[in-house]
Amino acid sequence: MNGNIEELYDKQVYCPVCNEKFSTKKLRRSAMRVQSTDADFCVHYNSENPYFYALWVCRKCGYVEFENRFESISKAGADKIKKEVTPKWTPRDYGGKRDIAQAMQIYKLALYQAELLQKEYSNKAVLCLMIAWLYRYENDTASETRFMKSALELYAKAYSAEDFPIGGMDSAKLSYLIGELNRRCGNFRESIKWFDKAINDPNVKKSIHIKKKAREQWHKAAEYYKAAKPAE
Ligand SMILES: [Zn+2]
Numbered sequence: 001m002n003g004n005i006e007e008l009y010d011k012q013v014y015c016p017v018c019n020e021k022f023s024t025k026k027l028r029r030s031a032m033r034v035q036s037t038d039a040d041f042c043v044h045y046n047s048e049n050p051y052f053y054a055l056w057v058c059r060k061c062g063y064v065e066f067e068n069r070f071e072s073i074s075k076a077g078a079d080k081i082k083k084e085v086t087p088k089w090t091p092r093d094y095g096g097k098r099d100i101a102q103a104m105q106i107y108k109l110a111l112y113q114a115e116l117l118q119k120e121y122s123n124k125a126v127l128c129l130m131i132a133w134l135y136r137y138e139n140d141t142a143s144e145t146r147f148m149k150s151a152l153e154l155y156a157k158a159y160s161a162e163d164f165p166i167g168g169m170d171s172a173k174l175s176y177l178i179g180e181l182n183r184r185c186g187n188f189r190e191s192i193k194w195f196d197k198a199i200n201d202p203n204v205k206k207s208i209h210i211k212k213k214a215r216e217q218w219h220k221a222a223e224y225y226k227a228a229k230p231a232e
Helices: 067-074 076-087 100-116 121-137 141-161 171-184 188-200 201-205 208-227
Strands: 006-015 020-027 034-037 043-045 055-057 064-066
Touching: 006 076, 055 067, 055 100, 064 067, 076 100, 076 201, 100 121, 100 201, 121 141, 171 201, 171 208, 188 201, 188 208, 201 208
Parallel strands: none
Antiparallel strands: 006 020, 034 043, 055 064
């Protein structure tokens, strides 16, 4: 990570839970440099990493949420944060440049709050997946797999319980992702089933890329399934 501070700028935020005004860093879109993208959509950056700044944290009350949902907390949700989170919260400011350790703390805090507020499966799934990716950056495979398995379970539940788009994905893309997470967790048979589902989904016609990736990863999974080898 060789990003410098100019890639980031300050955004003023108003907390809908406690009315605090605070500042949080955002990464300039023009400063993002993608190095590569993994088959489960995890992006590796040569620049500062936007994942580190995707969640906003109120320094005063401890409320954490993604930028696009930050303001939309319900009255009941805000009350729960005030009752369950704030009393245990030591005021601390995440408004500066963040490192991976701080990003990890923030994502785990967000996951705790998503559970507390009984959010939809897909809301918890994306947090688990992004925590898995942070562990991937750190080469901590055991922890990565643990969170990937949670993401997988939650996305599979979301697939049957929630309305599409789910986390910005249509049914073909989500089937593909569930297939790929299964493949990475070594569940090759299940993985093949989900890739088939993606390939046969009418929505796949809208995304040639997903269709191509699903076929490629289907073949990889099938090879491993036949050889009964552990995942790469
Ligand atoms: Zn607050």
